[in-house]
Amino acid sequence: MTPDEMKKLVAQAALEYTKGHAVLGIGTGSTVNHLIDFLADVKGDIEGAVSSSVMTTERLKKVGIPVLDLNDTGPLEVYIDGADEVNPHFQMLKGGGGALTREKIIGAASRQFICIADESKAVDVLGKFPLPVEVIPMSRSYVARELVKLGGQPVWRENVVTDNGNVILDVHNLTILNPKEMEQTINNIPGVITNGLFAWRPADVVLLGGPNGVRKLEKR
């Protein structure tokens, strides 16, 4: 089974969590793209979705699902999104597609966060995948120097402008033993909008797709 087939499998399994909810929060990425394709088949049950990126907005509209403004919907019942890494505490590293800030906002505004990923994303310690940090353009070099002080090697994701008009530094070689502390420390650097650690707001349910099916991990 290819990684993409595993993503498709796990996206289909996430449909269970959309039942009974007229308004959904929808993340970004290749796994979520499969979910949107599946949602197209049940769109009659969906009033609309709050989208975490321009890419997701376009895809939702293409399949005929109305895109709603989070300011109008109020708190959401469920948010479904992928991850670049997820640890045994359901903390995630996200933002490989650059959508981390809006993802973090919708995740925070939702009662349940469902993480969908292929099983290669499950790790013991976060940080092998470079940690994305969204920064205001004029602060890029300053923030990069501060990230070096934290032991990382920031690399500017050149030619990428986020949906919010900012830039991204991908921080390599961080061993993130305390994700909550790291999330907070990086977010305290002036110029940082947010970083891709989802430690303070971990997932509530993790669905992992693998060759033997979907493994469902729920918090006790």
Ligand SMILES: O=C[C@H](O)[C@H](O)[C@H](O)COP(=O)(O)O
């Ligand atoms: O910015 C992108 C998001 O955080 C994605 O959820 C993450 O990169 C995982 O993407 P994919 O489902 O394509 O592996």
